[in-house]
Amino acid sequence: MFFLVVTNVLLSIIFASIVFGLNFYLLWSIFYSKRIPFKSDLILIYVRFAIDVGYNLSVAINKTYYLADIVSKIFVFKNVTLFLLWPTLICATMRVTLVFLISFDRLMASLFPISYHNHRYKISTYHILLIVFCSAFFDQYILFGYCKNVIDVPLECDNFQCSVNQCYQDYWVNHEQVLYYLIGSSSVILFFRLFVWSYFAKTQTSQLISRATQIALLDSIIIFVFNILPLFVYANFSSINFKTVGPLTTVSKNAGSLIESIIICRILLREKVVTAIVVPPNVLIF
Structure with missing residues (x-):
């Protein structure tokens, strides 16, 4: 059991560190070294x-x-577990909210391409980011206002379950389940629209799938495979040993993030050589 827990924690550290490095490298390549060309339609992806x-x-x-x-209890200090978990919860809330908004944005672009391109500019990127930040503030209100958590974590606490009360745990699980359901539903409809509908309709209009749509679909696949199943385990088997399953679910999520980051790097780095392309008028870009 001890070996399994340590292995899970080490893998989580390694995966998270690599994903941190890859995403930092992407931002560096886009905004500083200019190795990856900046595209205004990918701003939400850059924020992610x-x-x-x-x-x-x-x-x-x-x-x-x-x-x-x-390793040793001499490294343990009161309330540190919550202070370290705090930014993780905030970032996780902002991320899943942003992923849903990106998926919904791509869905609207696919279902109503003409109306989307005519009216999308009316909704500023700053408005979308405001929703993302408001979701983080709302999460903090639930944590300290509605659920009345206090910063008084037991010294022996080392995980999410003992850092917050049951009220916030229930909210967190339900919140993620709802957003994952919305992301999954949007992605299924988007996939159907891009591939199944177009195939059976035998449309004459060609389609180019934009980088934003590719990344949105990839995000949804990763969430299906690596996030929903661990969340299902946590939500439906709460009696199992959290010291074992908790790190294991984190490893699963981090492994999914690692795979996704590698694929996104390959997608974006392919564009380092920019060639002018004339798009025919009968081609729709989603």
């Missing part, structure tokens, strides 16, 4: 990279402290 940098850095630090706790 920035959130991933903060999220994975906090996960790596959190798990390092947990590993130090396993």
Whole structure:
């Protein structure tokens, strides 16, 4: 059991550190070295990279402290578990909200391409980011206002379950389940529209799938495979040993993030050589 827990924690640290490095490299390549060309339609994706940098850095630090706790109790200090978990929860809330908004945005672009391109500019990117930040503030209200959590974590606490009360745990699980359901539903409809509907309709209009749509679909696949199943386990088998399953679910999520980051790097780095392309008028870009 001890070996399994330590292995899970080490893998979480390694995966989170690599994902942190990859996302930081992407931002560096886009905004500083210019190796990857900047595209205005990918601004929300860039924001997601920035959130991933903060999220994975906090996960790596959190798990390092947990590993130090396993090694020796001299490294344990009161309330540190909550203080390290705090930014992780904030970043996770912002990330899942942003992923849903990106998926919904791509869905609207696919279902109503003409109306989307005519009216999308009316909704500023700053308005979308405001929704993302408001979701984080609302999450903090639930944590300290509605659920009345206090910063008084037992010294022996080393995980999410003992850091917050049952009220917030229930909210967190239900919140993620609802957003994952919305993301999944949007992605299924988007996939149907892009591939199944177009195939059976035998449309004469060609389609180009934009980088934003590719990344949105990839995000949804990763969430299906690596996030929903661990969340299902946590929500429906709460009686099992959290010290074992907790780190294991984190490993699963971090492994999914690692795979996704590698694929996104390959997608974006292919564009380092920009060639002018004339798009025919009968081609729709989603």
